[in-house]
Structure formats: structure tokens, C-alpha cells
Amino acid sequence: MHSILFIVFVPLLAAIIAGLGNKALGKVQAKVITTGGLLLACALSWPIFISFLTGSAEATVVPVLKWVQSGDLAFNWELRVDTLTAVMLVVITSVSALVHLYSWGYMSEEPDQPRFFAYLSLFTFAMLMLVTANNLVQMFFGWEGVGLASYLLIGFWFRKPSAGAAAIKAFVVNRVGDLGFMLGIFGTFLVFGTVSIPAILEAAPAMHGSTIGAFGMRFDTMTVLCVLLFIGAMGKSAQLGLHTWLPDAMEGPTPVSALIHAATMVTAGVFMVCRLSPMFEVSPTAMQVVTVVGALTCFFAATVGTTQWDIKRVIAYSTCSQLGYMFFAAGSGAYGAAMFHLFTHAFFKALLFLGAGSVIHAMHHEQDMRYYGALRKKIPVTYWAMMMGTLAITGVGIVDVFGFAGFYSKDSILEAAYGSGTGVGHFAFFMGITAALLTSFYSWRLVFLTFFGKARWSQSEHIQHAVHDDHGHGHDHAHGHDDHHGHAHDDDGTAGYHPHESPIVMLLPLIILSVGAVFAGFVFNHAFVSEGTGEFWKGSLVFHEHLIHAMHAVPLWVKWAPFGVMSAGLLGAIYAYIINPGFPAKFVAVVRPLHTFFYNKWFFDELYNFLFVRPAFAIGRVLWKAGDIGFIDRFGPNGAAAVVAAGSAQARKIQSGLLNSYALWMLLGLVAAVSYVLVR
């Protein structure tokens, strides 16, 4: 089972070679090395996954190197492979390999390609370290490593001020979660005396009713630990409250959004909760927190997604929302369903992002959907790929017959939430159903605005630039003809621009991912969520057989509700964006305040700016000017110096240099001394 060493470290090696080799190496070499490395890792990962699928593999741990030993706190570098890891391995390496490939085309005009590919491979390495961690600290290493790669890739186009700002925001907001994670690790070590994940999970079930003192109060031990750890998960997985970085992260190149901010890194939180599921199981309170946060995020992000114009932001909010589904599945105890949705989501969301990238590529970097339209015939492969992705995310399918990937995973989540029978479970179910309605609506809205209707390209500055550049360059010969042509096109909104389908290196990943989006649910449904799935998971996460039964026993309307809302969303989108294109504007005018609220993302950014960012700078300035300079220095060293200076000015007066003055003082002193002796 040592192939895991290659899977994990080949991407690191590739990243180092491509990154440090940079100029000396050359673009093509850097691309070949990183992409080749990832294809190798991917090729080695699938056999591992299949061996777990067939039940022939057992969980193993491959030691690498000692890391830290300080008293009782000891942890090593080691690679754990079990079912849960195997699932993540195929997701990470497959999507990463495809994204590497796709980037050959997408980044082809970029001068700085070795750096980009090095970052991508570095990210993959860190993510693999995260999912193979056998102790909490190595997980934290991966956690921070992906954060670093994410920071570097969001800021890849570092000349853009918005990219720099988004990169910092992503890192710092994640750090808030990381503090929670870190405190969670400290607490876990305090309670269990180890940070080894298997040892913790073995000891956790015996912790019912234990209490711990923390932050001046007493709590249930496992609730404190799990909530602290979950704060970490919230940061990385962009859950409500710590989600603000994810939409801004779209400043990064689109392949990055597909790999990091959709398929892999943002799902790390879900992975963590599933990995530590025996801990969470001990604390019903923590489970409720997970469920409620997940459900609220799922709803919140879906509402925002319906109003955005930027194609990438719509998909970003969609990701945020889908992560919410995964969390409330985990919170309801259906970890298998959460992982299943993670698995299918990785394929169809990567597909949607890469498809969006293909659209953006075709539309000369225009990202605003208001300037799209009628692209169906121009970029047919992209169109069909996006269709598959949309069918998958909206969960199209017929119960017990066939469905696209999201149909199976989303249905099992909703059924599990309902079937868990708890109050928060039902709350999550209704939030999830509402979000499913909105998901269907915004996903189809995206498709209709982009591929259907009339071309609205002429209003786009990007397109105008493209067209003007074209005119300026090679078309002088047929000038008159061109002008004529241009005018004719202006009327139909194309501004004379001709979108081109992307090159084959970009289309190939789209096609492969489309296959995943169509079949991943149907093929793997049985393995992930059904009776006897315990065999598949082999204890790598908590599996409740009774929840599977409860899922099957939900009322018929619950089974069909997702289908209903999906159809409703589709019909709504058809009406609003195809049949009656004037409708959205009229509707928005009616619900103006609500739309403003959603459009501005519930004003979270403004709120955080007001509460944290501006005060931090203001307080910092006050502490510096008034605290350090105005108080400490003034009354400290400068004050002391001033006192000494004033004192010596006085003392100088005594040393007048006048002999009779000195004689007088001497006499007075002598008299005083003598009288003291006599009087005593």
C-alpha cells in the first residue's frame, strides 16, 4: 500500500520543481511535470478506491517521519488510508488532474504559467496531507497548507487590487476558524491525552456526561470540543458567518475556483466532521449546531445566488449552499450521505465552474451574465456540459429509475434530515427543500441567461475591446465590408463578436466530468448510502443502519418533494427568462427591499467591516498614537529624561563656582553636623 507515498509526494515534488525551476525550466516542461505528476497520482488513487469498494482493502497507516514529541504530546507525519480517505483521494486527484489539463488551455496566454501550475500541485499535496492525516495536527497542517495555496492562487493575478484584497480576506477569515480548530485540538489533547485520531475516536464514546471548565464556565466536554472543531470546519467550508471569503475568492483564475473553491478544499470541513463523527455523536448539542448552521447556510446562500449577475459568483454561492446540505446531513447523523454529496458535488460543481470558465474564455473575460445570451449554438460542447452539470445540481431524476448525480445524494440528505425525526432535522429538511427550489431556479437562470434568449454582448466592455482590437489588427483589407458587417450585428446585440469554442484540452475535462455528473450518483448510490453500507465504510465514519431504514420509511410526499420543487424552479426560470424576459425586472420592483437584501449578500461584508475591520485599524491607531507615544513614552523614558534634565538644571545652579558661596555652605554644614553630635 505504499502507492500512497507516491500519490501524496509526487505532487509536492512536481510543485517544487515547477515552482523553483520557474524560468529555467520553461512553461511546457513545468506543465508536463505537474500534470504528469497528477495523472500518476490519479491513476494510483482509483485502484485504492476500487479495492475499498470491493471490500478487499483494509485501513492502513504508512509512517513517514517523526514530527513533534513534547512531553505527552506526540505526533508524527504519517499517511492513513481507509475508506473515507479513499473517497477523498479519487475526488482530489481526479478533479486536480482534470483541472491541470484544463489549465493548459485556459491559462495559455498567461506569461507566468510555471508558478500557476506549481501552486496547483502544491495545493493538491496539502489537500492530500489533510485527508490522509492520522492525527489532528497533521490535519491542521493540511488545513493551513490548502489555505496557503488558496491564498496564493486567489492572489495569482496579484496586480489586480481586488485579487490582493480577496486573498487576504480568504486567509484571515479562515484563520478565525483555524483558531477554533486549534483550541479544539488543545482541548482534545487535554481531555484524551493524545492527538491521534484513532485513539481519540476509540475513547470518545465513553465521554457521555463528562464536563469541562472552559472560558470561565462549565460545559459538556464533548460539546465544547466538537463546537470548537466545527468552528474550524465553518471557516474552511464557508459556512454562515465565516462564508464571506468564498465569493471574493472568485478573483482567482477559474480553474482554481473549480478545484479549490468547489470540489476539494471547501469540502475539508465536511470531511473533518465525518472523520471525527464518533466525537460528534457523543454530543447531541454539537450535532444540532452542525445541523442548524448547515441548514441556515444552505438557505442563505441559495437566496443570494438567485440575485447575482456574475456567473462565477452564482456558482460560488451555489457551492456555499451545497456545503450547507452536506453539513446538515452530517448533523443529522447521515455521514454517508454527506460524503456522497461531497463526492457527486465535486464532479458536477467542478464541471459547472470549468464550463463557466469556458464561457468566460469564449466571451473574452466577460463574467456578467447580463451580457451573455444565445451562446448555445456558438459553444455547443460547453453548452451540453453545462446542461449536464445543471441537471445534476438541480437533482433531476425519477425515484427508483434513474437520476443525475445530485438527485441521489441530495435526496438522501433530505430524506435523512426528515427521517432523523428531530426538531432540527425537520427544520433542516424544510430549509433544504426551500433551498432546492432556489437552487433549481438560479441554476436554470444561469443556463437561460447564458445560452438562450438574444445576444446581449454589445453592451459588454470586454467584448467591445475584443472587437476593436480585432478591427485594429488584421482586418484592414476588408474594411468596408467589416464595417457593414459590424452594423448589421449591432442590431442583434453581438457587436460583431464571434465567440469560439474552447480548445480540446479544455473540452476533454468537461466531457469527462459530464460523465461523472450523469452517472456518479447512479453508480455509487448503493456503496455510499444503503443497507450494508457499513461494510463499505468499515468504521471510518459512524454509520447508522437505523437511519437508512428511516430514510426508506419517509412519507411519499417527502420522497417526491425534491422533484416537485426542482420542477417548480425550472418552470419559474423558464417563465422569467424565456417566455417573459421582462418579468424579473417587474418582480424585483415589487420586492425591492428583499431583493436589495439578497443582492447585497445580507449585508455581511458591510456588517463585518463596521464591526471588525474598521475598528481594528482605528483601535490600532489609537493604541499607537495615544498609548505608546502619548502615554508610555511620554511618562516613561521621555518623562524620566525630562525629570533628569530639569533636576540637573537645578543642580547646576548650586555649582556656581563662587568661593565664598562654597565656604558658606561648608560652614553651615559643619555647624549642622556639630550640633547634631552635641544634641544627640
Add this chain to the structure above:
Amino acid sequence: MTGFPILSLMLAVPLIAALACLLVSAGTARMLALLATLIDLALGIVLWTQFQIDGPQWQFTERAALFSGFNYALGIDGIALLLIVLSVFLMPICIGASWNSITKRVPEYMAAFLLMETLMIGVFAAQDLFLFYILFEAGLIPMYLIIGIWGGADRIYASYKFFLYTLLGSVLMLIAMLWMVNQAGTADIPTLMQYNFPVSAQKWLWLAFFASFAVKMPMWPVHTWLPDAHVQAPTAGSVILAGVLLKMGGYGFIRFSLPMFPDASAYFAPLVWGLSMVAVVYTSLVALVQDDMKKLIAYSSVAHMAIVTVGLFAFNRMGLEGSMMVMLAHGLVSGALFLAVGVIYDRLHTREINRYGGLSINMPKYSLFFMFFTMASVGLPATANFVGEFLSLAGIYEKSSWVALVSGTGIILGAAYMLFLYRRVCFGDQKNADAAAMPDMDVREWLMMVPLAAATLWMGIYPESFIAPMRKDIATLEARLAPTAPKGDAAVTAGHAAPAEDEHGEGGHAGAAPVEHGAEHAAEGSEK
């Protein structure tokens, strides 16, 4: 190698070279200084490899009675070893950093640095209380000169401030030392580390030592000398100041305050925690609004040093070892950051952040290193700082979750100010033509940065090399502190297995004895 006075040799080499420097020309002085520091580095490596991890606590001891009970006594344990290795590692880099940027009075400058090296090694190797005091205080003089003569525009103010602050604490420490020697009848540091002073006296002694070490550290609110000193000092001066001189405060705590006054240390622990918590938040916020690169990094040093004090006063293995790791890591990383500032200061002669921008375009190699050390400073895992900060905070969490939480905000704020700095320097467009015309790092600058980066990674990935030599010493210290160490606030109570619910996949361990690990730790601590 036992019996050979290697420590004395390490003291003598730079001292002789310093004297020789004064007699030769600028060019020769540079070569001589580099040679001497490299010899000391080689000796330091010998010291490290010859140090027996399982050997006696004090190794390479030398002793010569001088007069009236004053001894020339040297010897090191693992803690001192690591700090000496850090010092001799940074010195050649400092000489390299001064190679072109110092043009006036070069022989004197090199002599000051070499003298500095002798004194630094001496401080960590001294086994006699008065020898320690003399070296500790004498260390002020060359640094005072380095800032005052080769510093920036406002160097006189900065050097006086530096001198006043650090001297203030020293006076009190000297009085305390006299009293201690009188009471215990010896100035031998290893003996004093075992000596039990009366509890009431301990408190006064502790405060007297604290006055000195808190300034050196520096702890809030006696930190204001540091930003000024850094800003005015030449690059190499900043590197030594941040890299080694600040560590003398931490070394003082770990060598004197904690083992000699364990009761007082426990008594005053809340004071230290409080000051450290304030320092982390306060100086991090101040760092956020700085326009001067060096000042920003100086303030970040104060915040990092607060993590050191928090870890030291956690009274457990993790905290103590973590603090040592933070000290070593900070020595490397903040040293490297000051070098990084020096690299661009040498080109543009300004430390103002806004005069730069977009350096990733014209200085990609520089930006790579700067990014690396920025991330190390932020405490990214697999760099040196992470190990230290993680252990320190893990240590203090056992004592107080509040202190851990507030000190932990440093990792958020630290990310904010460092990345904000990086963004303004290396990201964005090249808005200043002169900054855009700067050439990338040359070979000399490479040779300075690469060892630092390699050491930072080494400490982050395989810190065992650094923890192993001090493990036994820290264990001894922990045992010494254990009887009086404050109790933690966690007090975990025992739990029980889940009420019978067979569906639980993991429910099979109902029989496992519910263990109370918190109590177990406490018991272990007192046994040692």
C-alpha cells in the same frame, strides 16, 4: 572533546578578531570578521554534535577562580546550547548583510559586532551569577554603539531610549543578585537553580529579575524602546537585536526566574499572563497600522515574544519547550524579515511601505523569500514558528482556556498585518518607477536567505533535532515547578459510555474504563 575548553575558544575567537579588526583596513576587517564568525559557527556545530543528549545536565564546563569568590565558570545545558547555536548561526549572516551597506568606520563596526558575539555566547554559557551579569549588561554597549553610530537619522534618541530602558531593569537585578549570593553563599548558577529561597524573599527577587527580563523581552508596557531601536539600527543590528538580544529575556526567565523562584513564579503567573494577553492584542493592532516596515516587524516581535512568556508560565513541558521553539524560530524568521527589509532598503533607502509595490514583477526571487518568511512569521505548519506557537498555546490551554483564546487571536491578527504588509510591498501594480527599477536579489543576498529558509523548514518539519537536546533540562525544570504550578481551569470530570443503543457503529467500548486525563496529567506532573 571533554576537557577541551571549546566554550572559551568560542569566546576568544571573535574577541581576538575584534581587536585585530581595529588595526586593519575596511576590506580586511570584513574578511576577518566573516572568517571569525564562520570559525565560531564551525565550533558551534562541533558543540552541537558533541553535546551528549543523555549526558550530564551541564557539559563543556570550565571553571577558574579569579578573586574573592568570583569565578570564570562556563558550561551549557541543552537550552543554552540551542541559543548559542542560534547566535553563531546568525552572526556570519549579519556580517554578510553589512558587507556593502556599511561604508563608514568599517573596522570599528566589525569589531563591535564581534564583541557582541563574544558577549552573547558568554551570556548563555556563563555559570557564575556575576559573570552572567557583567556579560548581560556589557551586551548593551556594542548594541548601543551600533545603533548610535551606524544607525538612521534619529539614532541618538533611539540609542538612549534603548540604553535607559534596559539599564533601569539591570540595577534592580544586580541588587537582587547581591542579596541572593549573600543568602545562598554561592554565585554558582546550577547550585542556585536548586536553592530554595524563602517564599517571601522570592517575590521581591522575582520582581527585581522581572524588571530586567521584561524590558529585554520586551513585554508590554516596557516595549516602546524596541520599535525605535529597530527602526534606527542598521539591518544587521536589527537581526541581532531581534534574533538574539530579545532571547536573553526569555533565557533569563527560563534560567533564573522559573527555577530559582518557583513559588514566586506561580504567584505572579497571572500578572505575566495578563501582560502577555494585552501585548498580543495591543501590539498586533498597532502593527496593523504601521507605515514603516521595520516598525511593523518590531511590533510583531513584541506579539511573538508574548507567546513565549505565555508558554514559559504554563509550567509544563509543552509550554516550556514551545517557548524555546518560538524563541529559536523567531530568531530565524524575524531575523530573515529584517534582512528582507534590508535588501530593499539598500536599493531604495526608505522603509516606508507605500514607496514600494508590485515587487513580485521585478523581484520575483525576493518575493518568494519574503512570502516564505511572511508565512513562517504567520505560523504556518511545517515552519519553525508553528511548532513553537502550537506547543506554547497547547501548554497554556492546560492552565487557562481564556489565556489560550486571547493569545490565540495573535494567529488571526498576525496573518492580517503580515499579509497586509506583503500585499503593499509585493502585490499590486508598480506604482513607483524607482521601486520598479530595482534589481532582484544578488548572490550575496541569496547566500544570506537560503540558510535561514532551510533552517526554518528543518525546525518545522523535523523539530526533534532541536527539542531532543533540551528535553531533559525542560523535564528537570518542569519537575522543579510542579509542586507550586497553578492548577488548570479545565478539571475534566469522568464520562461514561453511551446509554445502550446498539446501532452505534462505535458503541462497542462501553466497558472501557472512563479515564480522567486531566487529573492524570496533574498526577504525572507531581511525580517527576
